[in-house]
Amino acid sequence: MSEKRPNFIVFLTDDQGYGDLSCMGATDFKTPSLDKLASEGIRFTDWYTNCPVCSPARAALLTGRYPGNTGIRGILTGHRKTKGLPESTPTLATILKSEGYSTSMVGKWHLGLEENSRPHSHGFENWFGFLAGNVDYYSHIYYYGANMQDKTVGLVNPTHDLWENNKEVWMDGEYFTEIIADKCIEYLRKMNKNDKPFFLYVPFNAPHYPMHAPKKYMDKFAHLPWDRQVMAAMISAVDDAVKDIMDEVDRLGHSENTLTFFTSDNGPSRESRNWLDNNLDPYYGGTAGKFKGHKVSLFEGGIREPGIMHWPGKIQSGVISSEPCASMDIAPTVLDAAGVDLSNHYLDGESLLELAKGKSDNKERTIFWEYLEQTAVRKGKWKLVLKGKLIDAYGPVPDVHLSNLEEDISESNNLADKEPEITEELKNLAENWRDKIEEKWKKDYGAPNEEQRLNNFQLKFR
Ligand SMILES: [Ca+2]
Numbered sequence: 015m016s017e018k019r020p021n022f023i024v025f026l027t028d029d030q031g032y033g034d035l036s037c038m039g040a041t042d043f044k045t046p047s048l049d050k051l052a053s054e055g056i057r058f059t060d061w062y063t064n065c066p067v068c069s070p071a072r073a074a075l076l077t078g079r080y081p082g083n084t085g086i087r088g089i090l091t092g093h094r095k096t097k098g099l100p101e102s103t104p105t106l107a108t109i110l111k112s113e114g115y116s117t118s119m120v121g122k123w124h125l126g127l128e129e130n131s132r133p134h135s136h137g138f139e140n141w142f143g144f145l146a147g148n149v150d151y152y153s154h155i156y157y158y159g160a161n162m163q164d165k166t167v168g169l170v171n172p173t174h175d176l177w178e179n180n181k182e183v184w185m186d187g188e189y190f191t192e193i194i195a196d197k198c199i200e201y202l203r204k205m206n207k208n209d210k211p212f213f214l215y216v217p218f219n220a221p222h223y224p225m226h227a228p229k230k231y232m233d234k235f236a237h238l239p240w241d242r243q244v245m246a247a248m249i250s251a252v253d254d255a256v257k258d259i260m261d262e263v264d265r266l267g268h269s270e271n272t273l274t275f276f277t278s279d280n281g282p283s284r285e286s287r288n289w290l291d292n293n294l295d296p297y298y299g300g301t302a303g304k305f306k307g308h309k310v311s312l313f314e315g316g317i318r319e320p321g322i323m324h325w326p327g328k329i330q331s332g333v334i335s336s337e338p339c340a341s342m343d344i345a346p347t348v349l350d351a352a353g354v355d356l357s358n359h360y361l362d363g364e365s366l367l368e369l370a371k372g373k374s375d376n377k378e379r380t381i382f383w384e385y386l387e388q389t390a391v392r393k394g395k396w397k398l399v400l401k402g403k404l405i406d407a408y409g410p411v412p413d414v415h416l417s418n419l420e421e422d423i424s425e426s427n428n429l430a431d432k433e434p435e436i437t438e439e440l441k442n443l444a445e446n447w448r449d450k451i452e453e454k455w456k457k458d459y460g461a462p463n464e465e466q467r468l469n470n471f472q473l474k475f476r
Pocket residue numbers: 028029067068222279280
């Protein structure tokens with residue numbers, strides 16, 4: 015008798031730094047539900063997102079490809095005609111649906127607003143949430159540059175952005191993280207009524223700005239400075255939502271047959287718009303732990319993320335892995351676990367199933383990144399960043415920056431002059447990879463696409 019195919023849940027947080035879980039080193043607040051997931055499964059110390067900003071990171075996670083091979087390389091604008099992920103790019107949901115899975119999404123999409131870019135055009139049978147980059151957590155209105163035409167700043171009108179299965183819905187006054195938990199439970203029950211296995215994608219918008227949290231969470235952290243208090247409160251609400259969702263999975267009898275991932279889309283935001291008091295200083299409410307960098311940057315703080323994989327009885331338990339892995343590995347891993355032949359699909363990521371079962375082939379993995387003018391590569395212990403970007407507080411950034419991550423996790427010493435051969439090797443690897451991305455982009459996606467802010471989006475913190 016063949017075993018029942020597994021269910022899948024993918025939790026994603028938004029702009030959450032590497033250090034902002036208690037199992038990742040946070041000491042000023044606790045995340046017991048996510049810590050439990052980590053302690054029962056595998057916690058990855060070297061987990062990466064594939065881009066330091068929202069839309070391309072999500073495109074990579076959902077397709078198993080580098081962002082440039084999905085059609086999304088920049089932050090998508092938030093007007094209702096924004097074109098997003100091309101229909102020609104298959105997602106994990108499209109493939110799983112064709113393999114007989116029930117598919118649902120609850121949370122933040124940020125992969126396009128026009129009709130053909132929405133979740134139902136990308137394989138999600140049930141979906142609830144918003145389509146732009148962020149919303150007010152209580153009114154579900156998008157305030158930041160909606161209707162803004164590129165190269166002008168004159169027209170910035172708020173847009174209501176809350177949808178269920180492509181129908182606009184209004185839930186004024188309800189906190190979005192709590193709505194996510196309720197809606198996930200509703201969809202789990204709905205999907206449980208058929209005989210199909212399920213895929214539930216849960217992209218939380220927390221702790222992305224605007225920094226909102228219910229009073230009961232704010233009160234718990236009243237002893238912290240406001241920027242940290244609200245961060246702790248928002249992540250605690252996420253942790254409670256994860257508990258509610260996993261409890262429902264258990265209640266429905268699926269605990270043993272559900273593979274769950276947790277990660278974040280990019281590092282902590284230093285944008286001054288996180289403050290809600292006119293402060294124009296960089297915001298430090300979120301932490302990337304010991305890493306240099308933040309959202310937007312290809313230094314480790316922008317791309318290294320919490321990474322958790324959980325599948326009781328099927329993969330290792332209580333293990334901390336230092337293998338470099340990336341969000342583009344989630345799709346191949348899930349498809350592999352579902353029994354799908356990976357050779358039928360174009361994937362840049364790799365299945366982590368064998369690794370998760372404790373088998374290692376000891377190969378040295380090479381992972382690449384690109385965002386705007388920045389390009390980066392990690393090969394074993396070496397990390398090269400070309401034209402890296404950081405906020406001014408870090409001081410000047412050299413165009414070529416080589417680090418040995420084994421000895422210098424903070425990328426504080428530039429070894430480019432000391433290690434010319436390694437620098438040259440990695441520079442060639444990175445530039446050749448980037449050339450191929452640019453070539454495919456021109457051929458398949460017709461650059462430049464202004465809706466992705468690839469041309470005039472600057473690293474702005476004010
Ligand atoms: Ca983000």
